[in-house]
Amino acid sequence: MSHSGVGRAGPGRGFTSAPRAASATFSQELIDRILGDTDKDTLKSCALVARSFRTTSQKLIFSDLTILPPGCDSIPALQRLANLLSASPHLALHVRTLRLVQPSFYAPCVWMQSDILPVILPLFTHLASLRISIYNWDFFHSDCEQAIHTLITQSQLSSIELEEARFQTNVKLLAFLQCYPASLQFASLRHVYTHRSNLNDAFIEFDPLHLTSLHIDSHASAPYHWAMRAVDPKHLRDLQTDAQKSTLKFVQRLLDGAVHVETYHISLRDSFFNRQTTNLRSMPSLRTFELSVELEWAEIHKAQGRYNPLNDVTRTLTTAPQTVEHLILNLQIRHSDDWGRFLDYPLRDHPLEGLGERRPALRDVVVRIVLRHEPPALQQGIQYLKQLFHRLENRGMLTAVIIHPAAGQ
Template identity: 30%
Template sequence: MALPQELIDIVTDNIQNDPVTLKACSYAASSFRRSSQRHLFSRIKLLPPRSAKRSTPCEKFHEVLASAPHLASYVRCLEILEGYDTDGKPARNLPWIRSDRTLELVLPLLRLRRFSLHCTWPASLNISSLPGTLKAQFHDVLHSPTLASLSLGRIVFTPSNFHFYLDGCRSLKELTLSNVSVHSSLDVDDPETVESDALRAQLESLDVVESDGEVIDLLLSLQSPVDLRHLRTMSIYGYLDSLHLNDLVQRPRATLQHLGVWDPLGLVIGFDTTQHENLRSLFIAPLTSVAWTGLLQTCSPRLQQITFELPLDIFKFPQIATELAEALLCAELPHLCEVNVEVHPGYRSHIGSEPEQWTLLLESAFADFTARLTALSTIQAALQIKMIPERTTVKRWSLARPDEAQAKDEEDEDEGDEEDGYDEDLKGGVDVNEQEYWEGDVSQPGEKNDDDEIKEQHR
């Protein structure tokens, strides 16, 4: 007697974080096949080809969809990574988007909830240089009524095509702009027209990472393609002047719940959240003691959690901990119940050959800091010591650059590189060399997944 399909769906839903088991289920029986595929195909990442002589991952994925058209309906998240020109030198990440002719065939088949377009560091992708058909397809994807999340990295716009692509994205709720540039000088010959009467996207989440000032100007302008007044979560990393920073922070003051600011220039003294009646958590990095008193005196009284990321000058931590405790106790934050301190020890060259001894020193100083806080308040304190790496790679708070993550993925691929190919007799569908282009999304269609909840999922 066959199991009811409802039970099979429950089984696959409960193993959606386990791609190996899901793939095995897709071979088990036809009743398991589509239920497993629904999770396995929910997230697709199209990477640059390793060689000009090989088919691009997009070409292979198009062949998969041609042989099994129903799989297109399972794709909820599409991530596209462009390569870069190495001037003839050997490379793993070759540019492919401009020359590939299957991407414009794949995009119309999908009804995406999340879309990501990034270019491999150190290159950038000028959106105006794309073929006309592909630009039209990107426009249609961004204006799809199902698209809720958009992430752009190392993309170059003109003011006109910035509006062309983002005006009228009414369903968009999450926007990430990482190293995005807007060049007014390139706008002379741009053919796109602006939809001036389009309704603006009412964003709930905005991440701006090292994007230039013209991008911020467009976001804050009266003609901005997005409405910032409804944001619940905002993360800002970059060299912003105090006017830009204040304006960004103040726009969603009635709705903002979570705010993160990475502030290389030390402008945190300059923004005020006292009118943010719904602000619950605040993340500030890096922070010096000069800023603490002013910042904490202008925090929202509804604040419940603060996270500080301290600079690399680790040997001053005992003094810093004392000053921070005093500033927290002087602040009027009646709802504050949690303070997190993240300390970057830097690299082994910064702390000598005995990182364990430094860790003990840090933990001792933090114990004094915690005792000082808890003696006079109900605040709970937690310490997170960042790992001490051998090489010089600093990862920022949940916003590691996609190109860095991709570099790590490709290092792993070297260990098990195989020839591309098919097995046409697979019950789970067409088997493509999944390590070349495939990563699965563990989330259900329609769910938002945080960065730390996304795991690789191979077919």
């Protein structure tokens, strides 16, 4: 009987089967964790490696999408995105954060005039966060603007940020804010303005919003007008506002109702032209209090020291409840020459001297000096702050920082 040359290995046999190549397998959870720490360029390659890599890589690549970043402001770039989402519509479902950006600050973007955007936006049905940085809304094609309104109205967004925005009228801005969904938890309006400030014709109804966090930094009164009518301050836990002549009464109305706010950041602007200050006595839950003020000594000198912003800081602090545990002071020096004048301010007459004794609940104080120009001696400022708050320094409660934005510090 003849035998073939291949058979099973066994006792007494003169040959054995070839060993199988060893293969390593990893759990999908481990693969996902590794991909989660990978940059987007590498993720694009990973998406082509294996099926177990593809879905997670695509989710991470498209989780945060920008239309259109600087250098990509072109119809072909937008069209390529439209083509990709048309061929693979499931990719749009991965987008959680969407950013609409006007790369050129003053010039109109080509995509703002295109009919492609209204086709793309309805695909993003799983959005959680929307950030819009559009300087001039008058450049928008009407269909584009309406598509943004529809996207917001029909979404379940939890966060909307609107920044560097210019609207022709208050009615136009308020019509945009009217779209905010009931699901919203965080709303931010930074540097939002209107060309016309008259609110007499802005009778727009708003659905109530139960925000937990609200940031408003605007010279215009329309954002505060919206907040008064749409936002229930009793639900807020985090609040940030400015305080200036045109908005002070609106800010105070917010503060009076913000009884559960735990973190509050206020920016004092042109306050030395206004003898009124904000009152924080209706905020018994306040734990972290941050104040930002710009020091321009030419204005202080003009007012003969009567409206020194540091005095305004002190008056505002006086109204804060004794529950404050963490205090942050941001002092911005506008001109390089003002640095020396700041350091010459007599310590014994300084309005912030003795802060620790007046607030026994304080756990820590952070003082940040923000300088736009390189001063001759940064460490001199650190030492000045330590002397000013020497009791806090001795108790290990003070952190003094010099920040020079141009140097990236």
